[in-house]
Amino acid sequence: MKLAVVGGGSTYTPELVDGFARLREDLPLTELALVDPAAERLEPVAGMARRMLRAAGHPATVTATADLREGVAGAAVVLLQLRVGGQAAREVDETLPLRCGCVGQETTGAGGLAKALRTVPVVLDIAEVIAEHAPQAWIVDFTNPVGIVTRALLDAGHRAIGLCNVAIGFQRRFASMLGVEPSRVSLGHVGLNHLTWVRSVHLDGADVLPELIRRHGPEIAAGISLPVELVTRLGAVPSYYLRYFYAHDLVVEEQRTAPTRASEVAALERRLLELYASPSADTKPALLEQRGGAFYSEAAVALIASLLGDRGDTQVVNVRGGGVLPFLPDEAVVEVPARITASGAVPLPVAPVEPLYAGLVAHVSAYETLALEAALHGGRGRIADALLAHPLVGQEHLARELTGLLLEANRPHLRWAGAR
Structure with a gap:
């Protein structure tokens, strides 16, 4: 079986290879x-x-190419993990919104919109090449913003599923707290990509989340950088991306004085590439843990194995909701447990979502629809509409100012930059 990784030069790739081995x-x-x-x-x-593969005794060959057609030809699965503009663009995503008093983050808010504007057209071009040279291939998207990119791929008719490591990270963390094998733990995980809550943790079918919060509340809260009082009151565990919403002003204060994640990652990548270049290096370095993407390889292998092996198991993925969250349009992409077979992913029924969460999910889902329109068709007005709809921006004067800043900063990556 051939698997292609677009963005294969990423420092993440050895994490994947370790999982394959x-x-x-x-x-x-x-x-x-x-x-x-x-x-x-x-x-x-x-x-x-x-x-790494040779040291593990794995028989697979590794090919490397800049030619997309050659790389994806005949692949059963194509995994997307690209970053248009590199860490330099991410640095802008994380700093430019701060000039307007808004959170600077590469997957949500104004920075997330900028990334979507740069990324969606490139991913759709790649997907057309895949459709021509590997028409039966599944596209597994790990490229952020995953929800918007996956929606773009599905709307264009591609065989695509979005993947994020947040859910598997929580599953492994909770299994460790419980002292059990991860396979015994499943999550009531619901929301949108990077906007999710764990509302139940089932151990052998019984919900043990109340016990986990009671026994490990401070540790859980520290892992998501939110107050333990909030976790206790909710009786649920928000993803760490919810901090940008629940503690917006505090995060902005911190970001104005702290080094950006982009600068930290750029330094890490330089060191990792030096390690990878050593002829004696043949195991995943410990330094890679600081890069992020924990358990990415396990999540990717599980999803690919189920798609190709028609396993019918349950995994948390990004997939069309199809009414599973009735307050969203059927075509919206949600991040929920789904049954994975050779035909794709089908979301499983979800318990009614509380208004405290449903309102924010509906708000951000509407923004994602507008963000995709802006990424596909361009135009200053569409960018402004998407920013106005995002709860982390939401004011006309901020949307107008940020529109100009984002357009100017990202102009080299926008084919439609002259549009109005």
């Missing part, structure tokens, strides 16, 4: 094709991938 019984990989236009990244990462 450890979980070879679940995924019969024969070729791993790494696709990336940046030779200075692709070459050391590909070399590292080959040594």
